[in-house]
Amino acid sequence: EDQVxxxxxxxxxxxxxxxxxxxxxxxxxxxxxxxxxxxxxxxPEFLFTLYSAGEExxxxxxxxxxxxxxxxxxxxxxxxxxxxxYLCAASGAGSYQLTFGKGxxxxxxx
Amino acid sequence: DVKVTQSSRYLVKRTGEKVFLECVQDxxxxxxxxxxxxxxxxLRLIxxSYDVKMKEKGDIPEGYSVSREKKERFSLILExxxxxxxxxxxxxxxxxxxxxxxxxxxxxxxxxxxx
Numbered sequence: 001e002d003q004v005x006x007x008x009x010x011x012x013x014x015x016x017x018x019x020x021x022x023x024x025x026x027x028x029x030x031x032x033x034x035x036x037x038x039x040x041x042x043x044p045e046f047l048f049t050l051y052s053a054g055e056e057x058x059x060x061x062x063x064x065x066x067x068x069x070x071x072x073x074x075x076x077x078x079x080x081x082x083x084x085x086y087l088c089a090a091s092g093a094g095s096y097q098l099t100f101g102k103g104x105x106x107x108x109x110x
Numbered sequence: 111d112v113k114v115t116q117s118s119r120y121l122v123k124r125t126g127e128k129v130f131l132e133c134v135q136d137x138x139x140x141x142x143x144x145x146x147x148x149x150x151x152x153l154r155l156i157x158x159s160y161d162v163k164m165k166e167k168g169d170i171p172e173g174y175s176v177s178r179e180k181k182e183r184f185s186l187i188l189e190x191x192x193x194x195x196x197x198x199x200x201x202x203x204x205x206x207x208x209x210x211x212x213x214x215x216x217x218x219x220x221x222x223x224x225x
Contacts, residue, residue, distance in 0.1 A: 042219060043219045098214055
């Protein structure tokens with residue numbers, strides 16, 4: 001059974017304090033590893049897809065990386081507007097479905 | 111940009127009522143999904159559809175049904191609403207194209223309260 005585990009559950013950072021969110025996955029034949037941002041009361045917003053180990057993608061202060069067992073979402077010099085829940089998901093071979101982690105709630109304090 | 115819309119942002123229904131939640135996507139995606147999201151439980155898949163008139167059960171289909179009569183529209187039906195179906199309902203769509211990782215695009219969600 002595919003599994004995605006995110007840590008920590010919650011992270012509190014001072015503005016400008018860089019850190020990383022972790023996503024560990026067990027998926028048969030990884031087709032893609034996805035990161036989403038979700039603001040309270042809204043639907044998840046797609047950020048990145050990573051396809052293979054060693055791949056990196058960047059968007060503003062966010063950089064996602066992928067190894068054979070984990071993905072990291074690095075946040076550089078975060079701002080209060082980066083506060084949100086970040087979700088990780090994975091899809092395996094032969095499936096259109098995504099397996100989601102439970103998310104990391106990030107709070108960036110001014 | 112992909113756009114997924116849901117018929118209501120907030121909905122309040124009484125126990126036993128039949129409830130319809132509608133989702134429309136404008137990107138000609140083949141795949142559509144319905145999830146519910148609850149604190150501490152994360153996103154759970156209710157039903158999904160690979161094509162018009164096709165449907166597959168997800169992890170928690172009990173108490174729900176779906177309809178997909180047109181490619182762009184996917185409806186979730188609560189046959190007889192119960193208080194334990196109070197939740198945030200999220201619709202998503204994706205396309206199984208050759209270059210896609212099958213990323214899903216979500217609608218804004220419907221917060222359903224059953225009293």
